[in-house]
Amino acid sequence: MIPLGNVLVVDDEQASFEMYRDVLTPEGYKVEWAADRANALSKLHGSTWDVVVLDQRLSGEAGGDSGIDLVSEIVPTGAKVIVATGYADPAMIDRAFRDGAYDYLEKVPTLPALLRIKVRNAAEAIRERRLAALSAEDREKEIRDLWNAVRTEADHHRKGKLLEDLMVLLFKTVHGFTHVETRRKSRDEEIDIFIRNESSETFWVGEQSQYVIVECKNWSKPVGPSELVVFRDKIVNRGGRCRLGFFVAVGGFTEGFLTRSATFRKDDVLVVPVGPNDLEELVLSKDRNEVLKTLHARAVMSGNGH
Structure with missing residues (x-):
């Protein structure tokens, strides 16, 4: 790795x-x-x-x-x-x-x-x-190695960085999501991963989200509803240029997180939860674009927005 x-x-x-x-x-x-x-x-x-x-x-x-x-x-x-x-x-x-x-x-x-x-x-x-110098085969190995490291790393700070690196590499394998920045900070907030949506695919163009942001939580415990509210605020604060976010949680989500998501069903903002099993699927998939679409559809049908 x-x-x-x-x-x-x-x-x-x-x-x-x-x-x-x-x-x-x-x-x-x-x-x-x-x-x-x-x-x-x-x-x-x-x-x-x-x-x-x-x-x-x-x-x-x-x-x-x-x-x-x-x-x-x-x-x-x-x-x-x-x-x-x-x-x-x-x-x-x-x-x-x-x-x-x-x-x-x-x-x-x-x-x-x-x-x-x-x-x-x-x-x-x-x-x-x-x-950039990795072959396609070596890139996939790097992704698998990062995922294994995320699951086994004991140091909290290194685990967080490993998770961010993993998500950056996963998104970069999807056409149109290759321009990625990490740890964008302002005086009152930090965005873990900031992606420019340059996809020409109708599905992602239809999101009308010029940017996609990703929140990464490496906690061993499930993430609760308060973190969802904070993340949604980050999306809303992008001046209408962002309507889509992915919330990645290695420890999964509480029932309260999912229940709170359902209360936003009339909102234009969509938060896509990505739990440990979803991460495993993304890591092993040969078509990550389709996996992201499936997760997106699940979030929509749960009443999380749109």
């Missing part, structure tokens, strides 16, 4: 590493530390890394800015380099990009939020590249 994201932090201060680790581990990344140039090069050639967070002022023989000298050595490994700096000197930034750095990160009060975004973007670029 293609890893969620392996991050190497190259920084001579343990406190800095611990801060990066504490921010990134809950996001589902595996984070390791290299305190100096020699250790960094050893780890780089000993494992595969998706992202390297590199301190500009890493101490070394060349002085306090020797970290920047590592950029050109890291880039050929295929990892995305994010240079962390206390002061965004234009000359340093220009050199970093010339040497192949992916981005830079200023050590400002908003660093944790910026770190999450920049590492996520870098890791997703790497993962997209690897997924």
Whole structure:
């Protein structure tokens, strides 16, 4: 299975590493530390890394800015380099990009939020590249491996990321649902998966839903009606450009969720519940478009909208 994201932090201060680790581990990344140039090069050639967070002022023989000298050595490994700096000197930034750095990160009060975004973007670029290179056979194997990992992963954060990755890959196998983004955030809400509906098929065109959003819950317990209400609000808040959502719950749904769904029968918004058995069917199916239509029809007939 293609890893969620392996991050190497190259920084001579343990406190800095611990801060990066504490921010990134809950996001589902595996984070390791290299305190100096020699250790960094050893780890780089000993494992595969998706992202390297590199301190500009890493101490070394060349002085306090020797970290920047590592950029050109890291880039050929295929990892995305994010240079962390206390002061965004234009000359340093220009050199970093010339040497192949992916981005830079200023050590400002908003660093944790910026770190999450920049590492996520870098890791997703790497993962997209690897997924795009898969053959059809390998892609299907990746889907099955992800589903097995979702069912067995004990860490809550990694399980959530695995589930999102699984759903992204499943939807991308359906024609017209290939433009997918994850974890779209605003000040008051987060959307797990955001899909541009570019299908030319009459069935999906007829939904008159320019976008489709997906909620992923990796809970072991069933999801209740309050979560349904919150998700429907996310759909409604899209300015009329979204009328369709899929609610994916590994632990299934309570009777209250399904009962509450029936109260929306006169609404134009449709929420399609996707439980564990439905996920299994999607993973194993050779025609996921038809499976999604079947789930859609079931939601309509249950009085969940339309």
